[in-house]
Amino acid sequence: MDIELMINSFPKLLSAAVITLKLLSVSLIIGLFIGLFFAILRLNKNIFINRFAYGYSYIFRGTPLLVQIFIIYFGLGQIEYLRLTVLWVILKEPYWCAIIAFALNTGAYTSEILRSAFQTIKPGIIEAGKSLGISNKVIFYKIQIPIAIRQSLPAYGNEIILMMKGTSLASTVTIMDLTGVAKYIISTTFKPIEVFIVAGGIYLFMTFIIHNLIKFLEKKYSFN
Amino acid sequence: MELLAFGDTGWGDELFYATLMTIAVSITAMFIGFLFALIFTPLKLSKNKFLNFIANSYTTIIRGVPELLVIYLFFFGGTGAVMFVASIFGYNEYIEINAFITGAFAIGIISGAYSTEVFRGAIQSIDKGQFEAANVLGLNKFEKFFKIILPQTLRLAIPNLSNVWQITLKDTSLISVTGLVEIMRQSYIAAGSTRDPLFFYSFAAVLYLLLTFVSMKLINRLEVKYSRGY
Helix, strand or coil: CCHHHHHHHHHHHHHHHHHHHHHHHHHHHHHHHHHHHHHHHHCCCCHHHHHHHHHHHHHHHHCCHHHHHHHHHHHHHHCHHHHHCCHHHHHCCHHHHHHHHHHHHHHHHHHHHHHHHHHCCCHHHHHHHHHCCCCHHHHHHHHHHHHHHHHHHHHHHHHHHHHHHHHHHHHHHCCCCHHHHHHHHHHHHCCHHHHHHHHHHHHHHHHHHHHHHHHHHHHHCCCC | CHHHCCCCCCCHHHHHHHHHHHHHHHHHHHHHHHHHHHHHHHHHHCCCHHHHHHHHHHHHHHHHCCHHHHHHHHHHHHHHHHHHHHHHCCCCCCCCCCHHHHHHHHHHHHHHHHHHHHHHHHHHCCCHHHHHHHHHCCCCHHHHHHHHHHHHHHHHHHHHHHHHHHHHHHHHHHHHHHCCCCHHHHHHHHHHHHCCHHHHHHHHHHHHHHHHHHHHHHHHHHHHHHCCCC
8 A cells, every 4th residue: 555645645536526516517508508408308398398308308419428528529620611610629628628528418318317207297286376377387387397397306316426436538538637637647656556545435425425415405495 | 431441451441350358248247247247236135234335335435536547446456456466376377367357256246336336216115005915915035026116126126226237237347457369449549559549549439438428228128128018
């Protein structure tokens, strides 16, 4: 055991963890909007809109995240036309490519979580709103969405943790996140176990915080 | 399309073998995962606090740490560990471990943590009466487990195990970082030499979709088989 290496690498890994958290939070926020958008499309009665939303979530849930990142980072740059547009400013940055991939990926999972949450809302609640003369729009924003959020919190908490682990793939497109820095230290010192303990410890700590945060929110938004 | 031709002119046969490799690694990893679940599920259900602690640490650590980090640990640490053990027996030459074994083992350990949780949940949700009924009938431990508990556990576990299978299948794409030529690695090689990453990575995505689609169909059949009588 090389304790000295563990102590020396700790600050480096900790500052890399900040990048991991940034990647995670930005992609979760974008992903939440994408997920909500596609969940609403899934509830649409039009079969084409419905199929489109289902296809989106099926493709992103059925393929590895690594493939998605590679298509966006290596693949899209190949399209000549795209290089001429404003989008290229974003797509040439590995950081944004990773975020786009993460957001689309978590958006697919989030849409499934929210869809099932919307579907478990008892029709009686919506009917009660209607009988009180509340407009459909207000019923949706003030009744359905808050209940759906409460219903989907436990599953969404799992998704956050899965996504946090997913951000480690950013290291494959040259981003020095927690895993990227850990790999760099391992490959220069050949001390995989020590580095794994420190980096893994930081990841576990973040998992622990997220887990408890979700538990707290669940309690706060519970019905009783 | 000529990019996918079989033989020397295209990448069709290479990608076909890479797909077989992905399937082989996934099945091996899933199997290793079952072995781990076989060890850790009883520990999780045991009344002994210490055994509980060991099993809980295993599942918590593996499920809280990124798969890629675990793979790096095995990729860089595997050789060292084996050489250390070999040096105890007096063998000091360099030993290189096969990328397939390292990869399957790393993914297997991850898959095992998820399987353990699935089996624990399934066994815990079996009605207490079933255990008691087996005792009343005077079945021995062996019969009780294989004839009463296991069939019911499988029925409850299969839907969740199919999720574990999907996770395992998708995780194998990460082994590409160790150089094992599965779908992802082969696409990387093909994309590099043809300068057509968009096509090859999209094709890799199609291959993975195909694998998940077919395996879901097969698992659904299994589910029907084990739900007989319900």
